[in-house]
Amino acid sequence: MHDELIDVQDELSEAPVGPMHVKLGILLALLTLFDGYDTFNPAYVIHYVREPWGLSLQQAGMLVSSGLVGFLFGAAVHGAIADRFGRRITLLGGLWITTIFSVLTALGGHSFAAFCSLRILTGLGLGVLLPLSTTYINELAPRRIANTFALWGVALGWAAGGACAGIVGVFVTPRTGWQGLYWIGSLSFLLIPFVHRYLPESPKFVLLRGREEDVKAILSKLRPDRAAAYRDRGVARHSAIARTPVFALLEAPYRRQSIAICATSFLSLFCIFGLSGWIPTLMQARGETFAASFAFGALMQVMSFVGGLVCGHLVDRSNRPREWLCAWWAVGALSVLALVFFRTHWTNFAFSAAAGxxxxxxxxxxNNFTAASYETQMRATAVGMELAVGRLGAILGPFIGGALQQAFGGSGAMLGAIAVAAAGAAACVMFATKSGADYEQRRDAADEPVAGVARGG
Known part of the structure; x- marks a missing residue:
């Protein structure tokens, strides 16, 4: 009977936050900490290599953009791999790639071409960690606090990693040179055995593969109070979507959602990496000290987590993600525009913090909105494609920022372009559907769950 079956979606969505949730949140936060750290540390390399390597401003921008090229490909293909082979093994692969190429960058990235080539290869691993961690934690998050839980578990790590890059830039690189950034980044190898031992497979993915006992074992760890209730019950399984996920993103009813989300991500990441990539150099040009200039990057990352947490809390309470995201990017656009006209130390500080x-x-x-907008079979692919398209904007942000500074002899045009892009993101997100999270619920309501799970499915 239907009421005797375990509904995995309901069990996960209605679960209280327990010790297993906390453990997984910490583990994913540490994963994304290394992602955020490695993504933003090229901004602190520019100071050390621009003159010795004879780089133009556009080439300096490519130091930041090169890793994002690899990220684009990693994010684009990892979703299909994760949807086929599993979240856990794909995350481990991304972590291994990031660790190995961090070491190789410190050892061999001693020219513009070598550095950029190694950053592209590192980006293949980075393209797995953030989007797949976002997918994973959204599949485990209790519904009532989905955004808040995901922000504490993923956004905190990524923002802390970006802030750590600035701290290492200020305190370590004067003694070690820029290579110190990557020696510290290679400490991600310490995390590998913990991920291997403690990170379970996503229960929704396991369900799709027909492994009923594994599903119940994972649920028992997440909800130990219900372990006895799971023991002698079957698992409800809904019919799978018989489509290729990549192409399904552009089919009804997902087409409008996918286009709006990807366009928003493109513009948002153009702003983020255009501003973050150049903020230390920009502040030094405005007369800030070396330490203060590097600290601005850390400031933006710290404030980004606070901003994401506040926005996520408001979204959870109101269930109006489009409206709050639109407001956030509109205010961000005004903050960046203010940096064009106000140049004192305290206005630099205030408006940089507001932009972050x-x-x-x-x-x-x-990212959380994207993960919640698609069914389990498509979720990793959807988040990967959102961030892959977004990374096109991220690649262009530092490069175009350098080109505009060189063409106009100052930062005003670059900041103006970033402000326009932020306003564009505010507009684009309003074209997304109001509640993307109900696709799976609507389909489930139309289907009768099947008792048990087909073996080897």
Whole structure:
């Protein structure tokens, strides 16, 4: 009977936050900490290599963009791999790639071409960690606190990693040179055995593969109070979507959602990496000290987590993600525009913090919104494609920022372009469907669950 079956979606969505949730949140936060750290540390390399390597401003921008090229490909293909082979093994693969190439960058990235080539290869691993961690934690998050839980578990790590890159840039690189950034980044190898031992497979993915006993074992760890209730019950399984996930993103009813989300992500990440990639150099040009200039990057990352947490909390309470995201990016656009006209130390500080709070903080919530907008079979692919398209904007942000500074002899045009892009993100997100999270619920309501699970499915 239907009421005797275990509904995995309901069990996960209605679960209280327990010790297993906390453990997984910490583990995923540490994963994304290394992602955020490695993504943003090239901004602190520019100071050390631009003159010795004879780089133009566009080439300096490519130091930041090169890793994002690899990220684009990693994010684009990892979803199909994760949807086929599992979240856990794909995350481990991404972590191994990131660790190995961090070491190789410190050892061999001693020219512009070598550095950029190694960053592209590192990006293949980075393209797995953030999007797949977002997918994973959204599949485990209790419904009532989905955004808040995902932000504490993923956004905190990523923002802390970006902030750590600035701290290492200030305190370590004067003694070690820029290579110190990557020696510290290679400490991600310490995390590998913990991920291997403690990170379970996503229960929804396991369900799709027909492994009923594994599903019940994972649920028992997440909800130990219900372990006895799971023991002698079957697992409800709904019919799977018989479509290729990549193409399904552009089919009804997902087409409008996919286009709106990808366009928003493109513009948002153009802003984030255009601003983050150049903020230390920009602040030094405005007369800030070396330490203060590097600290601005850390400030933006710290404020991004606070902004994402506030926005996520408001979304959870109101269930109005589009409206809050639009407001966040609109205020972010005004903050960046203010940097064009106000140049004192305290206005630099205030408007940089506001830009991090709104623009980067909004991106965290957009990632969660994307994960909640698609069914389990498509979720990893959808988040990967959102961030892959977004990374096109991220690649262009630092490069175009350098080109505009060189063409106009100052930062005003670059900041203006970033402000326009943030306003564009605010507009685009309003074209997304109001509640993307109900696709799976609507389909489930139309289907009768099947008792048990087909073996080897």
């Amino acid at each position: 709070f709104c623009i980067i903080g909004g991106q965290f919530v957009l």
